[in-house]
Amino acid sequence: MEKATRQFTKDHNRNLVLRTIFDNENISRAEIARVSRLTRTTVSDIVSDLIGEGLIMEIGLGVSSSGKNPIMLSLVEDSRWVIAVDLGQNQFRAAIVNLRGKIRDVVAIPINQRDGTEALKLTFQIIDLLLGRTNQKISGIGIGTPGLINSSEGIIVNAVNLNWINVPLAKIIKDRYNLPVQILNDCQAAAIGEKTYGNVSTTDENLVLIKLHNGIGAGIIIGGEVFQGDGGFAGEIGHNVAVREGGDFCRCGNRGCLETVASAQALVKLAKHSLNKYPNSVLSTHLPNFTIEHIEEAYRNHDFLAETLVNQSAQYIGIALSSLIGILNIQKIVLIGDMTLFGEPWLNKIREEMHQYSMDLPFNKTEIRIGQLGENATILGAAAVFVNNYSNLFRNK
Amino acid sequence: MEKATRQFTKDHNRNLVLRTIFDNENISRAEIARVSRLTRTTVSDIVSDLIGEGLIMEIGLGVSSSGKNPIMLSLVEDSRWVIAVDLGQNQFRAAIVNLRGKIRDVVAIPINQRDGTEALKLTFQIIDLLLGRTNQKISGIGIGTPGLINSSEGIIVNAVNLNWINVPLAKIIKDRYNLPVQILNDCQAAAIGEKTYGNVSTTDENLVLIKLHNGIGAGIIIGGEVFQGDGGFAGEIGHNVAVREGGDFCRCGNRGCLETVASAQALVKLAKHSLNKYPNSVLSTHLPNFTIEHIEEAYRNHDFLAETLVNQSAQYIGIALSSLIGILNIQKIVLIGDMTLFGEPWLNKIREEMHQYSMDLPFNKTEIRIGQLGENATILGAAAVFVNNYSNLFRNK
Numbered sequence: 110m111e112k113a114t115r116q117f118t119k120d121h122n123r124n125l126v127l128r129t130i131f132d133n134e135n136i137s138r139a140e141i142a143r144v145s146r147l148t149r150t151t152v153s154d155i156v157s158d159l160i161g162e163g164l165i166m167e168i169g170l171g172v173s174s175s176g177k178n179p180i181m182l183s184l185v186e187d188s189r190w191v192i193a194v195d196l197g198q199n200q201f202r203a204a205i206v207n208l209r210g211k212i213r214d215v216v217a218i219p220i221n222q223r224d225g226t227e228a229l230k231l232t233f234q235i236i237d238l239l240l241g242r243t244n245q246k247i248s249g250i251g252i253g254t255p256g257l258i259n260s261s262e263g264i265i266v267n268a269v270n271l272n273w274i275n276v277p278l279a280k281i282i283k284d285r286y287n288l289p290v291q292i293l294n295d296c297q298a299a300a301i302g303e304k305t306y307g308n309v310s311t312t313d314e315n316l317v318l319i320k321l322h323n324g325i326g327a328g329i330i331i332g333g334e335v336f337q338g339d340g341g342f343a344g345e346i347g348h349n350v351a352v353r354e355g356g357d358f359c360r361c362g363n364r365g366c367l368e369t370v371a372s373a374q375a376l377v378k379l380a381k382h383s384l385n386k387y388p389n390s391v392l393s394t395h396l397p398n399f400t401i402e403h404i405e406e407a408y409r410n411h412d413f414l415a416e417t418l419v420n421q422s423a424q425y426i427g428i429a430l431s432s433l434i435g436i437l438n439i440q441k442i443v444l445i446g447d448m449t450l451f452g453e454p455w456l457n458k459i460r461e462e463m464h465q466y467s468m469d470l471p472f473n474k475t476e477i478r479i480g481q482l483g484e485n486a487t488i489l490g491a492a493a494v495f496v497n498n499y500s501n502l503f504r505n506k
Numbered sequence: 507m508e509k510a511t512r513q514f515t516k517d518h519n520r521n522l523v524l525r526t527i528f529d530n531e532n533i534s535r536a537e538i539a540r541v542s543r544l545t546r547t548t549v550s551d552i553v554s555d556l557i558g559e560g561l562i563m564e565i566g567l568g569v570s571s572s573g574k575n576p577i578m579l580s581l582v583e584d585s586r587w588v589i590a591v592d593l594g595q596n597q598f599r600a601a602i603v604n605l606r607g608k609i610r611d612v613v614a615i616p617i618n619q620r621d622g623t624e625a626l627k628l629t630f631q632i633i634d635l636l637l638g639r640t641n642q643k644i645s646g647i648g649i650g651t652p653g654l655i656n657s658s659e660g661i662i663v664n665a666v667n668l669n670w671i672n673v674p675l676a677k678i679i680k681d682r683y684n685l686p687v688q689i690l691n692d693c694q695a696a697a698i699g700e701k702t703y704g705n706v707s708t709t710d711e712n713l714v715l716i717k718l719h720n721g722i723g724a725g726i727i728i729g730g731e732v733f734q735g736d737g738g739f740a741g742e743i744g745h746n747v748a749v750r751e752g753g754d755f756c757r758c759g760n761r762g763c764l765e766t767v768a769s770a771q772a773l774v775k776l777a778k779h780s781l782n783k784y785p786n787s788v789l790s791t792h793l794p795n796f797t798i799e800h801i802e803e804a805y806r807n808h809d810f811l812a813e814t815l816v817n818q819s820a821q822y823i824g825i826a827l828s829s830l831i832g833i834l835n836i837q838k839i840v841l842i843g844d845m846t847l848f849g850e851p852w853l854n855k856i857r858e859e860m861h862q863y864s865m866d867l868p869f870n871k872t873e874i875r876i877g878q879l880g881e882n883a884t885i886l887g888a889a890a891v892f893v894n895n896y897s898n899l900f901r902n903k
Contacts, residue, residue, distance in 0.1 A: 114515075339838075343834055432743075432833065441736075
């Protein structure tokens, strides 16, 4: 609990006005006052400041049922740009993103097994590349990365694939570029992305995003904010949610982890190991190396092995999601990652399985769907961290 | 987001001062100003008001390293009393509770299978009984009950054991007693109780309480507040967290629910069904009716059947808790209910099992222990809902 001061009140009301404008295509001062319940004078003062800062503009007259047509206001969506980076498992991607989540430029560089300081150099390289291609000032840098992140201190506690342990990434990037920096877990970033720019109702304060890729993790939004748990591990369902009694050993050392049965990587591995039992599977024609896309094609063509494995993955995802419903009762669940290639039939299998392990009342109100943002979810979330934080980051251009 | 007004600032600062006094045995005005970062004048004004309301008092001089000894302030713990009711499965219990969670009077009435309007009459009866035994004014009534509760509207959506469906209990109680009323789920109430009056550090903002009784449920506290989920179902882990593939049918209609293998009721049932396979178990001497206490005694004396079943319950609780850690990463877990009779050996078995299904880093920092408040957790939580809501409920005596 912090003390409430006049500055607190002022900032709070400025954010309230800015958010109201953000939530509308265009809006009049009177309507802002009505929605925010601030006085017209307060709204007018704040609006003047925001116009002065270039964040919003007057865009002409609206219609009114009673008397004078009001002047409409709108966000200047390209008045601020941020750089957002997704330190993915196969490639680093970075983009310039505006206030409405529109991507103005994007670059990607394959990682080719680079880690440690080489991966750090690659991070510099991709940011330099974007900065070299624009003249407009950048307001901040947001980074999403797999692994355990201490966001408040900007430290990568442990990113296994990059071999980064206790790397103070925010400070390193800030020192190099002299810009505000936000670091967060890729699933948490993706959850913010889908919440801010995906097809999620603005009245939904809670959301769970599940990334089903080579790894599996969740980003949890509670009350509009990312919930990270006491140690930053919240959403680490790939290795903490036991879905099989016994089960295969996982890279984490435990057995029966969700990642060993429901990740894209696991599916490819399981398919390869099963080919001697199913020599007639079309997948054998793709040996020695086949990919998740080959499995998707086989699944679509009703290949028995592919169907068996994909349905099994759906079963275990369904069990894990039933735990999520039971613990959190968050009704919006968004799935992203390569596994979503399997589309609606796979999703229906997940729903069936969830239903089997859940009580009717919470299950019936739970909506599970595939994300809207595709591979851009993490990038847009890393950008949205800035956009959602109206008060501090965009005050001065 | 609400607009910030002068009244908002005033209430906020009043709460801040009151909470600071609440968190300390006694404290000076200067120290309140230091902790709250409010000005001394603001603190003095608020303190005067609070003394006028009888909520706090001056209790003499403290020591100071620099100059004049300060006047110390302290909460007047018996200045406000509330009635807190626990509509338990076997009995209704109600108590008069003061601001420090001290129970000043308590009554209990066995239910004897009463439900519907009979159970409502019993609720009136137990409150009447307490009111008839005191002359001091009561400030509010808090009620904890198993089942699905809509706390914001004060409605019992579904309490199976009481056969209450969509009962507007808050309104019914309020109309009868003309007092503020708060209704909440018993596990959520117990979580607030342990958070407020149990041995939980005041700096811990997050807590999960698991009630392992005849039913199984959890109360989740996030950022100091109960988290209920979108539909009020958060923490319903008894029927939503699948811990056994297949498994026995549960009263909810699903299979493999935690309640079918780890509740006190399930344990008694499983023991009875297993006696033909284990005729030498000491439990057979208690037939036809034995209780969880008999199993506890047998467990303590290393009866093979009792040990097998209790360890199995610990195993499934461990699996469910590993899901909790994986999803929420909340590091304080408190267990209450009859199952905690099995004490530390059972708890260690739970820890072992959790460890097997969890990553080291989050597991190692997670503390699981048995609650401090015994059967009073729900009652103290139902009282604490009022005590924690300083601003509205205790302004006038």
